Amino acid sequence: MNILTLNAGSSSLKAALLDAATGRTLFDMTAERLLDAPVLQFSDGTTIELESKGPERAIAVCLEALADKLKDHQVDGVAHRVVHGGEAFDRAVRITEEVEATIESLIPLAPLHNPVNLKGIRVAKDVFPDVDHFAVFDTAFHQSLPTRAKTYALPKALAKKYGIRRYGFHGTSHKYVAATAAAFLGAEPSDLRIISCHLGNGCSVTAIEYGRSIETSMGMTPLEGLAMGTRSGDIDPSIIAYLNREAGLNPQEIDDILNKKSGLLGMSGISNDMRAILDASTQGNADAQLAVQVFTHRLRKYIGAYAAIMGGVDAIVFTGGIGENSPIIRHRVAQRLDYLGAVIYEDFNNSVELSDTHPVAEFNMRHSRVKLLAVRTNEQLAMARECARLIQKEDSVNTLPTIPVAISARHIHLRQETVDALFGKGHELRVKKWLSQPGQFAAEETVTVVGPRNQIERVRVLGPVRTVDQLEISRTDEFFLGIDAPVRESGKVDNTPGCRIIGTAGSYDLEDGVICAWRHIHMTPQDAEVFAVQDRDVVEVTVGSGERALTFGNVLIRVSPKYKLEMHIDTDEGNAAEINSGDEGVLSETSGLGVLVKRRVG
Numbered sequence: 390m391n392i393l394t395l396n397a398g399s400s401s402l403k404a405a406l407l408d409a410a411t412g413r414t415l416f417d418m419t420a421e422r423l424l425d426a427p428v429l430q431f432s433d434g435t436t437i438e439l440e441s442k443g444p445e446r447a448i449a450v451c452l453e454a455l456a457d458k459l460k461d462h463q464v465d466g467v468a469h470r471v472v473h474g475g476e477a478f479d480r481a482v483r484i485t486e487e488v489e490a491t492i493e494s495l496i497p498l499a500p501l502h503n504p505v506n507l508k509g510i511r512v513a514k515d516v517f518p519d520v521d522h523f524a525v526f527d528t529a530f531h532q533s534l535p536t537r538a539k540t541y542a543l544p545k546a547l548a549k550k551y552g553i554r555r556y557g558f559h560g561t562s563h564k565y566v567a568a569t570a571a572a573f574l575g576a577e578p579s580d581l582r583i584i585s586c587h588l589g590n591g592c593s594v595t596a597i598e599y600g601r602s603i604e605t606s607m608g609m610t611p612l613e614g615l616a617m618g619t620r621s622g623d624i625d626p627s628i629i630a631y632l633n634r635e636a637g638l639n640p641q642e643i644d645d646i647l648n649k650k651s652g653l654l655g656m657s658g659i660s661n662d663m664r665a666i667l668d669a670s671t672q673g674n675a676d677a678q679l680a681v682q683v684f685t686h687r688l689r690k691y692i693g694a695y696a697a698i699m700g701g702v703d704a705i706v707f708t709g710g711i712g713e714n715s716p717i718i719r720h721r722v723a724q725r726l727d728y729l730g731a732v733i734y735e736d737f738n739n740s741v742e743l744s745d746t747h748p749v750a751e752f753n754m755r756h757s758r759v760k761l762l763a764v765r766t767n768e769q770l771a772m773a774r775e776c777a778r779l780i781q782k783e784d785s786v787n788t789l790p791t792i793p794v795a796i797s798a799r800h801i802h803l804r805q806e807t808v809d810a811l812f813g814k815g816h817e818l819r820v821k822k823w824l825s826q827p828g829q830f831a832a833e834e835t836v837t838v839v840g841p842r843n844q845i846e847r848v849r850v851l852g853p854v855r856t857v858d859q860l861e862i863s864r865t866d867e868f869f870l871g872i873d874a875p876v877r878e879s880g881k882v883d884n885t886p887g888c889r890i891i892g893t894a895g896s897y898d899l900e901d902g903v904i905c906a907w908r909h910i911h912m913t914p915q916d917a918e919v920f921a922v923q924d925r926d927v928v929e930v931t932v933g934s935g936e937r938a939l940t941f942g943n944v945l946i947r948v949s950p951k952y953k954l955e956m957h958i959d960t961d962e963g964n965a966a967e968i969n970s971g972d973e974g975v976l977s978e979t980s981g982l983g984v985l986v987k988r989r990v991g
């Protein structure tokens with residue numbers, strides 16, 4: 390399937406036609422200087438210099454020239470990069486009028502990007518009228534940020550009214566390099582904790598815990614976080630009012646300084662290009678040296694912070710123009726990380742040479758517990774694949790079965806050793822009631838769970854015994870007990886807190902294993918085919934209908950022949966939705982507008 394990817398920026402337009410299956414680029418175009426006299430460079434070696442038609446016509450002129458070049462190529466869909474998807478989009482979507490209107494409504498959040506992205510979409514729909522158009526959002530991957538990570542400590546009503554929260558950007562790249570790194574390591578992203586550093590003209594770093602973005606350095610806009618080519622990244626917010634008061638600068642001027650005149654350019658006074666900064670620093674330019682130090686120091690600070698948040702890290706990934714190409718920057722960031730278990734191998738670092746055929750290079754010592762990887766990002770391919778996936782999915786037909794919803798009350802899974810300690814040596818759990826998942830039962834046995842603040846009695850033990858102890862509680866329980874339990878997939882208990890549990894014959898101190906379970910759907914491989922999903926996909930489900938309907942995002946799909954189709958939510962969620970076990974949910978996917986769009990399956 391051939392997908393045309395478009396990235397419309399304020400002064401440049403990049404287009405590439407890719408075969409989504411092979412990843413091969415069939416044709417590409419770069420148009421620079423859009424605002425004065427566009428210069429178009431094509432992969433067939435030709436260049437067109439256009440007379441200025443004014444900013445209004447610039448994109449149209451470029452795309453018309455591109456369409457002419459592509460007239461002998463098949464184009465199956467057009468994927469548009471859109472910077473800000475706000476709250477509305479947690480994945481790529483087919484562009485409808487509603488989607489366009491939503492992108493437009495998000496302009497206040499991304500005044501520099503969304504208008505030109507939208508213009509690209511509208512012009513491309515005219516120039517390529519016979520194919521479907523899709524929007525791929527920089528923010529979508531970060532929609533999984535937990536509330537604690539996306540919330541700024543501002544007055545709640547103000548933040549809500551103006552949509553002020555952390556959204557995060559470069560999501561397409563972070564997701565792509567995490568998947569590429571995992572494949573290189575022979576693992577699934579859902580088994581790894583990755584810190585991904587996208588270092589290009591814009592720079593951001595993301596903590597990807599078991600496949601989900603849980604922290605990222607860019608915020609409501611792409612200005613926060615790392616120092617970048619021309620952007621300041623983090624500063625004390627009071628500096629803005631101070632500059633206004635003391636330097637007499639107005640908000641627009643300050644915005645301009647922070648976005649366009651700061652970062653490497655501002656600190657060095659030389660360039661926004663890391664190559665020029667590094668050259669100058671080698672020649673002894675003190676300002677360039679400081680710019681390099683600030684750049685790498687800030688990133689090291691974030692890496693330490695993100696490792697702390699995830700309770701460790703399995704791989705640190707460097708990507709983007711700087712991350713892929715600069716051994717010096719990788720060295721400055723990755724040396725002295727031994728305390729994290731990351732030990733750089735300088736020879737390998739210095740000889741990293743990435744290419745289409747070698748998109749990943751490892752540069753850690755053999756004994757390093759943490760992998761250090763340089764990974765070539767390919768946002769265009771990631772966009773093309775998302776788009777091809779949507780086209781394929783919609784080729785199939787309609788009507789979905791409903792999914793029974795079960796409320797999972799707090800419960801505990803135990804190992805036999807723990808059962809011995811709690812109920813006496815050799816004790817066998819007794820079946821009180823068989824559960825809907827085959828072979829699973831609620832046991833007669835209950836335990837008392839003791840936290841630092843309170844205790845909860847009669848917590849049901851589920852059988853049969855397992856290989857790890859795991860206590861699943863709700864957010865309400867968590868605060869009642871006084872335990873900070875992360876939201877985790879069942880079975881993922883690394884770096885989770887423990888607590889004391891008491892049985893009839895004794896007590897036992899769990900070292901770890903307390904989680905808030907990630908809401909999930911159990912299904913068989915046959916169900917998965919019907920719903921067109923795979924194990925560990927994340928979907929949305931709407932439970933109930935009419936005014937009582939409640940949509941749950943971030944629902945994890947778990948597929949096994951041993952399972953029976955059922956969605957599990959915890960008591961808090963059940964209460965919020967005013968539902969009881971037995972209500973039925975419909976597996977759905979958002980159109981990006983909070984409106985339900987049923988997935989069409991065959």
Ligand code: AMP
Nearest residue numbers: 589590661662663664709710711714715
């Ligand atoms: P991107 O936005 O991903 O294209 O990255 C652009 C940035 O990568 C610019 O700051 C370039 O200076 C930087 N870059 C590209 N090649 C190198 C290199 N060999 N060494 C250092 N920085 C580089």
